[in-house]
Amino acid sequence: MTGKEKTFFRMCIKFVLCGLWTIKEVMDLVQDIIDYDECIGYLKKWEQLGFFSSTWTAYTGWFSGNLAQYPDEYRNIAEEYVHTSIEYKHPNTRD
Structure with a gap:
């Protein structure tokens, strides 16, 4: 995974x-550092890897919520961000 792909993947997750x-x-946000066609290429790659699905256009797709489907390199990143986001949305209020 290249640095650009990792950045785009992290932001997507x-x-x-x-x-x-x-x-x-996300594509609009990173347009100055990652070309639109590169983003589409990453989305197609992720679809081939089985953790992203698209409709008639790649950028209208969705990610699998089953992180077990992700290859290790991607799953490690995804778990970190999903865990952090869940904590943010549902903070532990028992103190």
Whole structure:
């Protein structure tokens, strides 16, 4: 995984899988550092790896919520961000 792919993946997991933004919004945010066509290429790669599904356009797709489907390198990143987002959305209020 290249640095650009890792950055795009992290942002997609943090914002898209966790329900805050759309893939297109992430693509718009990173447009100065990651070309639109590169983002589409990453999405297609992830679809081939089996943890992303798309409709008629790649950026209208969705990520699998089953992190066990992700290859190790991707799962390690995803688990970190999903865990953090869940804690943020549902903080432990028992003190």
